[in-house]
Amino acid sequence: MASEHTAKAFDTDLQELTRLVAEMGGLAERMIVDSVDALIRRDVALGQRVVATDAEIDALQKKIEERAVLTIARRQPMAVDLREIVGAMRVATDLERIGDLAKNMGKRVAALETDFHPLKLFRGLEHMTDLVQQQVKSVLDAYAAHDLPAAMMVWKGDEEVDAICTSLFRELLTYMMEDPRNISFCIHLMFCAKNIERIGDHATNIAETVFYMIEGQAIADKRPKGDMTTFATTLPNT
Amino acid sequence: MASEHTAKAFDTDLQELTRLVAEMGGLAERMIVDSVDALIRRDVALGQRVVATDAEIDALQKKIEERAVLTIARRQPMAVDLREIVGAMRVATDLERIGDLAKNMGKRVAALETDFHPLKLFRGLEHMTDLVQQQVKSVLDAYAAHDLPAAMMVWKGDEEVDAICTSLFRELLTYMMEDPRNISFCIHLMFCAKNIERIGDHATNIAETVFYMIEGQAIADKRPKGDMTTFATTLPNT
Numbered sequence: 001m002a003s004e005h006t007a008k009a010f011d012t013d014l015q016e017l018t019r020l021v022a023e024m025g026g027l028a029e030r031m032i033v034d035s036v037d038a039l040i041r042r043d044v045a046l047g048q049r050v051v052a053t054d055a056e057i058d059a060l061q062k063k064i065e066e067r068a069v070l071t072i073a074r075r076q077p078m079a080v081d082l083r084e085i086v087g088a089m090r091v092a093t094d095l096e097r098i099g100d101l102a103k104n105m106g107k108r109v110a111a112l113e114t115d116f117h118p119l120k121l122f123r124g125l126e127h128m129t130d131l132v133q134q135q136v137k138s139v140l141d142a143y144a145a146h147d148l149p150a151a152m153m154v155w156k157g158d159e160e161v162d163a164i165c166t167s168l169f170r171e172l173l174t175y176m177m178e179d180p181r182n183i184s185f186c187i188h189l190m191f192c193a194k195n196i197e198r199i200g201d202h203a204t205n206i207a208e209t210v211f212y213m214i215e216g217q218a219i220a221d222k223r224p225k226g227d228m229t230t231f232a233t234t235l236p237n238t
Numbered sequence: 239m240a241s242e243h244t245a246k247a248f249d250t251d252l253q254e255l256t257r258l259v260a261e262m263g264g265l266a267e268r269m270i271v272d273s274v275d276a277l278i279r280r281d282v283a284l285g286q287r288v289v290a291t292d293a294e295i296d297a298l299q300k301k302i303e304e305r306a307v308l309t310i311a312r313r314q315p316m317a318v319d320l321r322e323i324v325g326a327m328r329v330a331t332d333l334e335r336i337g338d339l340a341k342n343m344g345k346r347v348a349a350l351e352t353d354f355h356p357l358k359l360f361r362g363l364e365h366m367t368d369l370v371q372q373q374v375k376s377v378l379d380a381y382a383a384h385d386l387p388a389a390m391m392v393w394k395g396d397e398e399v400d401a402i403c404t405s406l407f408r409e410l411l412t413y414m415m416e417d418p419r420n421i422s423f424c425i426h427l428m429f430c431a432k433n434i435e436r437i438g439d440h441a442t443n444i445a446e447t448v449f450y451m452i453e454g455q456a457i458a459d460k461r462p463k464g465d466m467t468t469f470a471t472t473l474p475n476t
Contacts, residue, residue, distance in 0.1 A: 062456065069324055072310045086307055093331060177418040184411065190425065191432070218300070 006075055013071040014081075017064060017088040018144065021095070024060040025140040027053060028095045029133060031102035032199060036129040038109045039192060040122045047109030050102055057099035064092040080216070087213040091143060094202040094209075098136065101195040101202075108188050116185050118175070124168040125189065128196050131161050135203040143210050151210035154203055155219075161200045168193050244313055251309040252319075255302060255326040256382065259333070262298040263378040265291060266333045267371060269340035270437060274367040276347045277430060278360045285347030288340055295337035302330040318454070325451040329381060332440040332447075336374065339433040339440075346426050354423050356413070362406040363427065366434050369399050373441040381448050389448035392441055393457075399438045406431050 031050050038046035068089045071077070077085060135154050142150035172186040172193075211219045269288050276284035306327045309315070315323060373392050380388035410424040410431075449457045 065324065069310060069320065072307060073314045073316075073320065076311045076314070078311070082307065082311065086303065173422065176414070176421050180415040180418070183414050183421070187411075187425070187428065194429070 010071070010075040010077055010081060013067070013075065014084055014088075017067055017071070017085065020060060020064050020067065021088050021091050022140070022144060024057060024064070024092060024095045025136070027057050027060070028098045028102070029136055029140075031057070031099055031106075032129065032133050032136065032196075035102040035105035035109075036125060036192075036196070038106060039112060040126060042109065042113055042117070044110050044113070047106040050106030054099045054103040057096055061092045061096040065089055080213075083213045083216060087143075087209050090209045090212075091140075091206050094205045098199050098202050101199050105192050105195055108192060112185065112188055114185055116182055121168070121171060121175070121186075121189060124164060124171065125193060125196070128161060128164045128168065128193065131164070132196050132200045132203065135161070135200055136206075139203045139206045139210070143206060146210070146214060148210060148214050151207040155207035155211075158200055158204055161197060165193050165197045248309070248313040248315055248319060251305070251313065252322055252326075255305055255309070255323065258298060258302050258305065259326050259329050260378070260382060262295060262302070262330060262333045263374070265295050265298070266336045266340070267374055267378075269295070269337055269344075270367065270371050270374065270434075273340040273343035273347075274363060274430075274434070276344060277350060278364060280347065280351055280355070282348050282351070285344040288344030292337045292341040295334055299330045299334040303327055318451075321451045321454060325381075325447050328447045328450075329378075329444050332443045336437050336440050339437050343430050343433055346430060350423060350426055352423050354420055359406070359409060359413070359424075359427060362402060362409065363431060363434070366399060366402045366406065366431065369402070370434050370438045370441065373399070373438055374444075377441045377444045377448070381444060381451075384448070384452060386448060386452045389445040393445035393449075396438055396442055399435060403431050403435045 031053050034046055034053075035050045037043065038050060068085045071085055072082070075081075135157060139151060139154040141147070142154065169190060172190055175182045176186045208219050269291050272284055272291075273288045275281065276288060306323045309323055310320070313319075373395060377389060377392040379385070380392065407428060410428055413420045414424045446457050
């Protein structure tokens with residue numbers, strides 16, 4: 001930093017960026033909860049509100065990118081300061097993707113208006129969503145607090161979500177085999193379950209960003225999961 | 239730009255960034271083609287090579303981001319120069335996502351080793367892939383050449399892919415209804431078709447980035463498609 005003035009100006013810029021990321025995180029969390037609520041309660045209007053919120057998320061991402069780039073150009077931060085700015089941009093990219101995935105679920109609500117609605121399947125989806133939403137919340141808190149151990153907890157906690165997803169896929173497959181009339185409904189739920197699993201992946205990406213911001217390097221180990229486990233187990237070569 | 243020296247240094251940085259994006263684009267295009275080839279020819283080894291290539295794509299994205307940020311901090315570019323750098327970062331983000339989607343298809347090859355292999359379905363997938371790969375190629379050429387009309391052609395050309403995806407989904411649904419033993423195979427193909435459709439979406443994102451780089455603002459109109467068309471049509475409320 002060139003001077004005390006520059007350092008102070010940088011801090012103000014960074015605070016504003018962090019505030020925008022927090023705002024975006026709040027929207028993304030709400031979209032996750034609302035989209036699955038809309039699916040479970042067959043609330044088409046709520047599904048449409050989720051779809052509409054995605055535009056706000058997209059706008060915030062562009063704003064964060066713009067501010068980040070201006071801050072880099074104006075303040076020429078180095079080392080940890082630069083990583084803070086790059087970190088904000090990366091988290092915003094993941095939150096934007098989370099918004100897309102929730103929006104995709106919101107769109108499916110209208111297609112799920114059918115009489116076939118086994119509560120059991122929705123409970124599995126709901127349980128998965130609770131876990132993933134908790135991961136997103138925890139990792140955003142860890143990002144805000146620069147809490148590396150908390151971020152690493154999220155990074156390692158992906159396995160339970162994958163296990164629920166696997167068992168949900170297996171159940172959906174059974175329903176489809178039993179009665180062809182269930183097929184299109186179950187396919188929608190499979191795509192939704194996959195979306196929630198992917199939201200969990202973005203939470204672990206954010207955990208990696210927290211690691212990078214604090215440690216100044218990319219995380220070395222690999223994530224403790226095999227991405228394909230769900231699928232290989234659930235859909236054997238029938 | 240502060241001086242002629244800075245301007246020249248900036249040009250060198252930008253050329254290097256453009257070269258890295260081109261390298262990444264080449265890898266992404268190959269991953270698209272190889273993943274679908276692997277699916278069609280049930281070539282598990284090729285599928286695994288696609289999965290392995292994804293790490294290269296990820297590394298290139300990080301490298302592009304790093305170089306872009308350093309260029310902004312060192313050269314403090316303004317206006318169109320700044321947009322060039324931001325553009326390179328955005329294109330790299332989309333190419334990274336394309337890599338992920340191709341990798342996901344590569345992983346499914348092992349799960350598709352079954353005797354049920356209707357050529358007709360694969361032809362649909364192949365046709366979709368040809369179109370999408372052409373879009374990716376065209377938009378990367380448009381990016382390299384700063385060719386706005388060519389980018390806008392890609393931006394508007396998404397509808398044909400969506401139409402093929404819709405008809406493929408409908409066919410897959412028929413196969414699933416006919417014989418429950420086809421279900422898990424068809425689900426894999428549905429996820430693959432959806433991945434290819436999403437790769438097409440990333441091509442249109444890149445077209446929007448070209449627009450932003452040249453015009454200095456976000457594209458005003460909305461894309462000429464409804465994301466949900468495929469699904470609403472293919473999976474009625476049975």
